[in-house]
Amino acid sequence: MREKVKEALEKIRPFLQRDGGDVELVDVDDNGVVKVKLRGACGG
Template structure:
């Protein structure tokens, strides 16, 4: 599951970076809850 989420984030990462932000995968738990950290312009 973690690998699929990471692949999906790689697809949206260029769009976030174009606007001065980024995304970091923090955790994917056993129930499927995904936690990410938004950085830069996306942080707020």
């Protein structure tokens, strides 16, 4: 599951970076809950 989430984030990362932001994968728990940290322009 974690690898699939990473792949999905890599697909959207260029769009976020284009606007001055980024995304970091924090955790994927056993229930499939994904936690990310938005950075830069996306942080708010």
